[in-house]
């Protein structure tokens with residue numbers, strides 16, 4: 133669906149409020165801290181929040197303890213993120229008791245659920261405001277209300293319209309996330325995203341390419357196009373994801389184009405050809421399989437079969453021979469039998485993913501799967517997850533072996549956490565390589581040769 137845009141007069145109103153906040157805090161060196169949970173979409177949202185706060189005169193704080201504004205950008209997809217969040221908010225009560233002007237806000241998917249937002253406001257009366265993912269652009273209004281001592285909840289926004297042109301403070305100086313779609317239409321039976329992020333909307337191709345061009349002008353050379361399902365970009369419009377890849381490929385200064393995530397049901401031959409034909413499009417695809425059993429895939433409402441998925445992988449590897457695949461897998465989905473689980477193991481073995489994000493099924497309130505009567509006992513889920521992880525560890529190690537002696541270009545992104553003389557960068561295929569070097573090389577592209585394959589990473593030397 134083509135996105136409806138927020139009306140210009142409503143944006144102007146917010147800009148006026150941002151100016152008012154700026155006038156109130158001018159010269160006071162106020163700072164902010166954003167704690168982000170969940171996926172890349174949330175990371176990208178936090179960059180917009182940071183950009184808006186900076187427009188209002190706030191500066192990034194070194195730590196949460198010294199910040200004047202603390203925002204929690206929440207996720208409702210993973211259960212443990214929810215528990216960690218609630219503990220972290222609760223821990224701020226004492227500080228707020230002694231520091232009344234501290235502003236605390238909560239946003240993100242979890243807050244998009246109106247009942248959860250209300251519950252959080254009741255449970256934590258020291259929180260100033262909560263707001264959902266689709267109303268980030270109204271942050272000036274929320275900040276102004278907090279400065280005026282009011283408490284506010286903003287979750288609903290009719291039609292989930294998109295706001296273009298918001299500022300962003302990018303968290304990575306070399307590589308940037310670019311949203312291409314918002315929301316999701318797929319209603320996988322375990323997933324809360326369509327309920328909290330709304331129906332799928334695509335940004336105009338010219339807006340996406342304009343953002344990519346602006347990033348290139350700032351010196352960013354790698355972009356990751358983001359959507360819950362990038363493969364269905366352009367639904368209801370006269371362009372598709374293949375067109376978008378081609379257009380982004382034409383932007384001067386951009387050297388690498390990544391994308392995430394790809395729903396298998398929308399992976400067309402045309403898209404595979406676009407990946408092969410556009411030289412800046414990286415040869416890595418995150419293609420979540422979720423289960424290797426057709427019966428479970430049907431209950432998940434994934435709309436492909438085991439055989440259909442394997443055929444896609446075959447076609448993709450024929451079209452783009454060196455493409456690396458990564459995936460997501462859920463074990464212990466309601467009704468998953470030993471046989472279903474064995475099917476997942478055999479699919480994983482057959483495909484040979486470079487890496488896999490594996491999860492035990494955890495029910496999300498409001499989804500169809502959460503209501504299923506045949507939930508799998510926790511010890512069974514745990515045991516299946518262990519077997520799956522053991523298998524994937526073997527497959528990752530096996531996959532790494534093929535890189536021994538491989539020579540390829542990496543974008544150098546940072547240092548090894550433990551050694552400041554070891555840099556890391558990713559190959560086009562998303563494989564991380566560690567090698568000796570110094571900080572002057574950060575953000576550059578260098579050719580490395582892989583000399584050693586550790587269990588989870590590759591070691592190499594620069595040419």
Ligand code: SF4
Nearest residue numbers: 316318319320323325
């Ligand atoms: S494709 Fe399925 S799992 Fe992914 S966001 Fe949409 S509903 Fe959730």
